[in-house]
Amino acid sequence: MTHSHTDRGHPTRSVYARRPDSVQNPLPTATAVDTAKILAEVELPTISKGPIIRRPRMVAAVENLGLEARAVARLQTAAEKYGRGPLMLGLPGRKMSMVLDPEHVHRILEESPEPFATAETLKRHALKHFEPQVALISHGAERARRRETNEKLLDHNQPIHRMAEQFMPAVREEAQVLLKQIDDAGGTLDYSNYFKAWFRVVNRVVLGDSYRDDTELLELMETQRARGNWAFLRPVDTEARDEIHSRIDQAVAKAEPGSIAAFMSQMEASGDFETSRDEDVQQIPQWLFAFDPAGMASYRGLALLASHPDRLEAARHQIEEEAQADVPLLPLLRATVLESLRLWATTPMILRETTQEVEFEHGVMPQGTTVLIFAPFFHRDEKNLDFAHQFSPEVWDHERTREEWPLVPFSAGPGLCPGRHLVLLLTSNFMAQIVGQRNIDLLSHELEPGRLPALLNNFSLKFHLSAR
Ligand code: HEM
Numbered sequence: 001m002t003h004s005h006t007d008r009g010h011p012t013r014s015v016y017a018r019r020p021d022s023v024q025n026p027l028p029t030a031t032a033v034d035t036a037k038i039l040a041e042v043e044l045p046t047i048s049k050g051p052i053i054r055r056p057r058m059v060a061a062v063e064n065l066g067l068e069a070r071a072v073a074r075l076q077t078a079a080e081k082y083g084r085g086p087l088m089l090g091l092p093g094r095k096m097s098m099v100l101d102p103e104h105v106h107r108i109l110e111e112s113p114e115p116f117a118t119a120e121t122l123k124r125h126a127l128k129h130f131e132p133q134v135a136l137i138s139h140g141a142e143r144a145r146r147r148e149t150n151e152k153l154l155d156h157n158q159p160i161h162r163m164a165e166q167f168m169p170a171v172r173e174e175a176q177v178l179l180k181q182i183d184d185a186g187g188t189l190d191y192s193n194y195f196k197a198w199f200r201v202v203n204r205v206v207l208g209d210s211y212r213d214d215t216e217l218l219e220l221m222e223t224q225r226a227r228g229n230w231a232f233l234r235p236v237d238t239e240a241r242d243e244i245h246s247r248i249d250q251a252v253a254k255a256e257p258g259s260i261a262a263f264m265s266q267m268e269a270s271g272d273f274e275t276s277r278d279e280d281v282q283q284i285p286q287w288l289f290a291f292d293p294a295g296m297a298s299y300r301g302l303a304l305l306a307s308h309p310d311r312l313e314a315a316r317h318q319i320e321e322e323a324q325a326d327v328p329l330l331p332l333l334r335a336t337v338l339e340s341l342r343l344w345a346t347t348p349m350i351l352r353e354t355t356q357e358v359e360f361e362h363g364v365m366p367q368g369t370t371v372l373i374f375a376p377f378f379h380r381d382e383k384n385l386d387f388a389h390q391f392s393p394e395v396w397d398h399e400r401t402r403e404e405w406p407l408v409p410f411s412a413g414p415g416l417c418p419g420r421h422l423v424l425l426l427t428s429n430f431m432a433q434i435v436g437q438r439n440i441d442l443l444s445h446e447l448e449p450g451r452l453p454a455l456l457n458n459f460s461l462k463f464h465l466s467a468r
Contacts, residue, residue: 027097027363028082035090038098041067041074042374046349052126052228053292056459068376069454075100075377084362086371095369102384104360105373105406108352109413113143116352118415120370123351125231130224130241130289133282136415145274147418150283152267153260156418159334164327164425166258170204171426175433182465188443189463191299198295201430206287207248208256217247221288248284249277260287290419293346294337296458298427301333301340303461304391305431306440307447311336311391319436333428335393341409343391344456345375350411378406380454389452438465 030038045067048058062068078087078100085100099105108116117139124137135146155161178197182189199218203211220240227234255262264280267273273280305312315332322328350373358365382388384405387395400407410417444462
């Protein structure tokens with residue numbers, strides 16, 4: 001047993017046994033020039049695109065200028081020069097580090113929220129604009145009970161949510177409405193139409209059928225998310241934030257059958273939660289927010305299918321096989337969404353913050369360090385993955401393990417996205433309605449199967465749908 005007691009049993013730490021700290025044994029630090037390059041080529045494009053709500057014009061610019069590929073290349077150069085890291089950035093007054101080693105990705109995500117807190121400072125400032133009590137930016141016991149509430153409501157370990165059968169009419173009906181609208185308009189599907197239809201599904205599933213056309217809450221959320229993009233640089237609009245919470249509170253009180261709001265109300269009534277009503281209500285803006293990237297990912301998934309006819313055929317085969325199921329599982333369409341997220345991560349930067357000093361092989365990370373995991377660096381690493389730039393749904397035919405290369409579109413460990421199965425359930429079934437009933441051709445882009453682009457702008461993606 002190792003201990004630091006003296007021979008006489010005094011609980012004082014021996015100076016000899018004391019572990020070197022972040023001052024005596026620092027991690028490698030990037031030079032000022034390299035720090036500037038990493039900030040300019042990795043951080044800046046990510047922030048410009050909009051971390052909390054995407055800015056379509058900036059997404060287009062990043063796509064056109066090829067900045068996403070440059071970001072990955074920049075970190076590859078850094079890893080060659082500095083080794084495994086984590087690499088401290090040479091910033092005055094701010095402790096930041098970039099993760100460069102696949103093993104460290106696993107470790108950091110598994111050792112969340114202690115010592116790697118999910119409640120990182122910038123994230124806290126961004127999310128406080130609409131959900132200051134959400135699990136993701138909470139600490140300790142508060143985080144634990146808020147996380148548990150999310151896990152229960154989202155049935156987070158179940159590929160098929162316990163209420164899935166009740167969600168299916170919304171998915172099928174809204175897809176039908178969308179298809180009719182596209183047919184009537186000559187067959188062109190664009191993101192705006194797709195997004196509106198998708199959010200009609202989301203509103204019905206989360207809040208209830210009568211919220212189908214409620215764009216007001218969505219708009220309120222969008223305005224607050226736009227403020228969130230600026231984090232602490234914008235003051236919180238508490239009135240708008242209260243309005244969001246009060247509308248969600250009303251939906252929970254209404255408890256429309258078949259909605260997760262009703263499930264919440266039921267669980268509250270039966271004393272299943274340690275959280276208060278206020279806390280419960282504040283978990284839901286995160287869901288409404290996060291269903292937005294789910295729309296992007298599934299829409300890009302359609303582009304993958306349209307440009308890979310063999311996969312599309314296989315997906316249609318599964319759709320037909322499960323046509324009679326109450327809730328089809330659709331593994332290939334789920335894997336398509338996961339691939340879309342691997343190729344074009346909607347949470348490209350996973351952030352953590354150290355609550356104490358942490359020892360790594362090559363040095364000690366100070367307390368209060370922001371830890372940056374840039375997912376595309378790992379997801380699109382052609383030096384280590386032969387499928388880096390290809391559509392490879394088979395990599396998702398099993399749960400990814402710690403022994404494997406980190407593919408973390410939904411994060412991992414105790415901070416793993418509790419909504420992932422619900423996302424995959426709803427997106428796969430929504431996509432099935434489209435590709436099961438229509439031919440689908442990509443109009444706006446040409447995707448080369450062996451060399452998929454580093455970014456695919458969902459806002460400019462267009463398809464032509466025709467009768468099968
Ligand atoms: C494509 C869609 C989505 C993606 C890619 C995604 C990804 C992620 C990621 C990467 C995290 C970890 C973030 C971090 O550590 O900072 C996360 C957390 C979370 N996600 Fe998702 N998510 C999606 C959709 C959803 C949906 C639709 C819901 C709810 C219905 C949801 C609920 C949550 C919650 C509650 C957390 C916080 C978990 C915690 O505090 O530990 N997500 N998600």
